[in-house]
Structures are given as structure tokens and as C-alpha cells.
Amino acid sequence: MPQPAFDTHAEVGKLKQVGCPEKQAEAMVDLVSRAPLNAQVARTLEQTQQRLESIESTMATKADLEALRADMIERIETLRSDMIERIETLRGDMIERIETLRGDMIERTESLRVDLVDLRGSTQASIEALRAQMARMLWVQGLALATLIISLAGIMISLAGSG
Numbered sequence: 001m002p003q004p005a006f007d008t009h010a011e012v013g014k015l016k017q018v019g020c021p022e023k024q025a026e027a028m029v030d031l032v033s034r035a036p037l038n039a040q041v042a043r044t045l046e047q048t049q050q051r052l053e054s055i056e057s058t059m060a061t062k063a064d065l066e067a068l069r070a071d072m073i074e075r076i077e078t079l080r081s082d083m084i085e086r087i088e089t090l091r092g093d094m095i096e097r098i099e100t101l102r103g104d105m106i107e108r109t110e111s112l113r114v115d116l117v118d119l120r121g122s123t124q125a126s127i128e129a130l131r132a133q134m135a136r137m138l139w140v141q142g143l144a145l146a147t148l149i150i151s152l153a154g155i156m157i158s159l160a161g162s163g
Contacts, residue, residue: 018056
């Protein structure tokens with residue numbers, strides 16, 4: 001077997017690191033090591049190595065994903081805590097506003113009740129005044145009617161006596 005032009009063990013390790021299955025990596029390295037390495041193959045191999053390193057540098061590892069997961073869980077918990085705090089603050093504000101409105105409504109209801117009592121009293125007084133005025137008017141009208149009847153009676157008597 002010809003002497004490999006590169007470290008096959010290291011190349012297999014690199015291919016495995018970027019996700020290539022071990023058997024496939026070994027077969028690829030074996031194939032490359034057996035082929036006559038000319039400048040074109042060496043250049044292609046170098047370009048492939050650079051691409052693999054580029055891909056490897058942008059790939060996320062399990063540790064990266066776990067760190068991201070832990071960070072996301074922490075952020076979600078922080079947001080959850082913030083939302084609970086805001087909801088509790090809003091609940092407290094709403095309870096305070098409701099109590100203020102309740103107090104205002106009670107105060108206004110009492111004020112209206114007093115106004116209604118006053119209005120009822122003044123209305124009753126006005127009704128009583130109107131009744132008294134009507135009674136006086138009826139008395140005056142009755143007196144006028146009685147006077148008229150007496151006058152008419154007198155006229156009738158004098159007409160009956162003259163005739």
C-alpha cells in the first residue's frame with residue numbers, strides 16, 4: 001500500500017466532526033489516499049477541507065443548543081414573572097378604581113336621596129299652598145255666587161211684586 005500523502009486518521013476525525021458517518025469518512029479518506037495525488041486533487045481536497053471547516057464553524061453543537069434552550073427558558077420565566085407582576089399591579093389599580101367609583105356612587109346616591117326628599121317636601125308644600133289657594137278661590141266664588149243668587153232672588157221678588 002502506498003504511503004498516504006496526508007494523515008488519514010486526522011482526516012477521518014475531521015469528516016466525523018462535521019457529521020459524516022465513520023464508515024463513510026474512512027471510505028472517502030481511503031479512496032483519496034489511494035488515488036494518485038496530483039495538484040488538482042490536492043487543491044480540491046484543500047477546498048473541501050476549507051468548506052468543511054466553514055460549515056463546522058457555523059453548525060450548532062448539542063452544547064450550543066442546550067445553552068440556547070436554557071437561555072430561552074430563563075427569558076420565558078422572566079417574561080412570565082414580569083407579566084404576573086404587571087397583572088397584579090393592574091388588578092390592584094382596578095380594585096382601587098372600582099372602590100373609588102363605588103364611593104362616588106354611594107355619595108351621589110345619598111346626595112340624590114337628599115335632593116329627592118327636599119323636592120318631595122317642597123312639592124308637598126306647593127301642593128298644600130295650591131290647595132289653600134283653591135279653597136280661598138272656591139270660597140270667594142261661593143260667596144260671589146251666593147251674592148248673585150241673593151241679588152237674583154231680590155230681583156225676582158221685586159219683579160213678582162210689581163207685576
